[in-house]
Amino acid sequence: MWLSKSSVGRKVVMSVTGLFLILFVTFHVLMNAVAIISPSGYNAVCHFLGANWYALAGTLVLAAGFVIHIILSIIITLQNKKARGNDAYDVNKRPKNVEWASQNMLALGIIVVCFIVVHLIQFWYRMQWQELNGTEFGEINPANGVAFLDLAFSQWYTLVIYLIGFAALWFHMTHGFWSAFQSLGTNNNTWMPRLRCTATIWATIVCILFAVEGVVFTLRANCPECKAAQECVNANCGDAEPCTTVENCNAECK
């Protein structure tokens, strides 16, 4: 299979999975934005993406995208290290016009993966996984996304880890975006500056939005009033689906 045997083919696989993951993070950041605008709407999204067949199928495809992208990146890096030879340069300078990110994609990727592990433990394991098992984490309804946001972001270190993850993601995406089009052969002298510009704008919007969301969730999770409201929602609604907003304690449950 030329996709795994040739160097160009391997890069095609990296590009396709990478572009898929860019689309995923873009969807993810928009989904998070719902939690700022409408917490009840966010819970509806969480319910929609629970243990349904379509959500599970989507999760499997997504997981496959991640696994292929990560494993192939490690294989490519090992091959490249071998191709570089045993003797390193004594003096080696990064030429002008060469992005720092482009030469540190593996390190940036590892930081992003570490962040994803923390993120999966804090959310996926407590939500979709529990729903799949028919259990609950800390007696919270798996579809009550807002409650899990409060739980995770009430810890000070959560925001720090997330901001580091987003910074690494920004660098990774600014290079990965245009590099994917280059590897797919859909690039030329006219499109190079356009793609690089789009890459920077896209990555900046996604990462700033992620960071803003993290800060808002942290503020909410650490404001006593909001907490009391959330507890009120939890107490009133119990296992029922909460359809109230965090701000409005007296709203009803379904």
Place this chain on the structure above:
Amino acid sequence: MDKNISFKLKVWRQAGPKEKGNFETYEMQDIPGDTSFLEMLDILNEQLVDKGEEPIVFDHDCREGICGMCSLYVNGHPHGPATGATTCQLYMRRFNDGDTITVEPWRSAAFPVIKDLMVDRNAFDKIQQAGGYISFNCGGAQDANAIPISKVDADEAMDAAACIGCGACVAACKNGSAMLFVSAKVSQFAVLPQGKIEAVKRVKAMVRKMDELGFGNCTNTGACAAECPKNISLNNIARLNREFICAKFKD
């Protein structure tokens, strides 16, 4: 007139392909600024021969930037700190009095060191032999303007053909990838009607040979194009990818 400079030269010495190499330091005194880098090495070699020591081995031929024989990784850059120029076009006026100049060979698994600063770049010849040519029957050459070619395509092909095959791209690449070289050699034919006939076969054969010889995977850092003495564009790598992917889909 440029003024004379004195500096320290830190040179990689390696007795043979299998020997262990190390850096030797030489003091250079009063070298005129209009001495080329290779002439400076000639001066050093004469001094070494006079002292009965082994001269430094390095590749060179035309000394006017067109043959692609000279190499040398000078102060962290292939062909030295100058851009768009080969080592033989590098002059000592670029350096300052009291500098330490580090000179290393190309370092890549596919370019093993033969001796000192000389590396074996036969791998490039093997890639060329795999498909870097066009086949035609001998006989009288037809009129150059018989086949219409647009100015844009002619320029693109000519810019790609400027590649001298020196290997600076492989030396500069953290992945030891030969993509810029191969893409230039594919592009110089791919945009011309004469080259289109064997285009599919050519790109597949050259990429296969490149992978076989142990060059790395391109990760689009762009260090190759930034250090290329002939300013070969990254555009060519996108074209190589495009040609290769299309060729594979045709199978």
